[in-house]
C-alpha cells in the first residue's frame with residue numbers, strides 16, 4: 001500500500017514572538033491550499049501551540065507537533081510537558097531524540113521512555129537518529145543501529161508502523177559548524193540499512209514504518225531526496241521558518257506523489 005508522503009517543519013526555538021509564529025503558519029497555509037496528498041506538520045515551541053491551534057480553520061491542512069515530551073506521570077517534573085498533556089491538547093506528532101537534545105545529554109534510554117510515552121498517549125513519535133561523523137570504517141552504521149535499537153526497545157510489533165524515523169546526519173544539519181551536504185545517495189544507503197534493522201527486529205510489521213531524511217533540506221534539493229533518497233518525506237529545520245521555501249518543499253513533494 002502506498003504510504004502518504006509527509007513534510008515536517010521543526011521550528012526549534014523560533015520564531016521570536018507569537019505574532020511571528022501566527023504569520024508564518026498562515027503564510028504556509030495559504031501557499032499550500034491546493035495540497036491534497038502530502039501530510040504537513042509543524043512542530044512549534046510549546047508556548048505557540050495554543051495560538052496556532054486556534055488558527056486551525058485557516059490551517060486545516062497542517063497538523064501540529066511538539067519538539068519533545070516527557071514520560072513521567074503528572075507530578076514533580078519541573079519544566080516538563082507530558083505526552084498525555086500534548087495528546088489532550090490536540091497535538092498529533094512529537095519529535096523525540098533530536099540531536100540537539102541528545103547533545104544536551106539526552107540518552108537513547110531516555111529517548112526510549114519518551115517514545116513509549118508518546119505512543120501510549122496515542123501520538124506519533126518522530127524518532128531522530130543520525131551520526132555526527134562518517135568514518136572510513138563505516139562504524140556510523142553501527143552507531144545508528146544502536147540508536148535505533150535502544151530508542152525502540154520494548155516497542156511492540158503492532159505499534160512500529162506508527163513510528164516515524166527521521167534520519168538526520170548531524171554533520172549535514174544547517175547549524176553544525178563546518179557542515180557538509182548530504183546527498184540523496186547518502187540518504188538512500190542509510191534508509192536501506194534502517195529498514196533492515198527494523199525488519200530484523202520487528203519483522204514485516206516494520207514494512208510500513210515511514211522513514212524521513214533531515215539535514216539542511218531546501219527547496220532546490222528536496223525533489224532529489226524524495227526521488228532518490230529512499231524516503232517517505234522530509235524533516236526541515238531552517239527552511240521551515242520561511243513560508244515560501246517550506247511551501248515549495250511541500251509542493252515538490254506533492255508533485256512527485258502523483
Ligand code: PGA
Pocket residue numbers: 010168172173174175214215216217235236237238239
Ligand atoms: P535543518 O534542521 O533543516 O536546519 O538542518 C533539521 C533538524 O535539525 O531537524
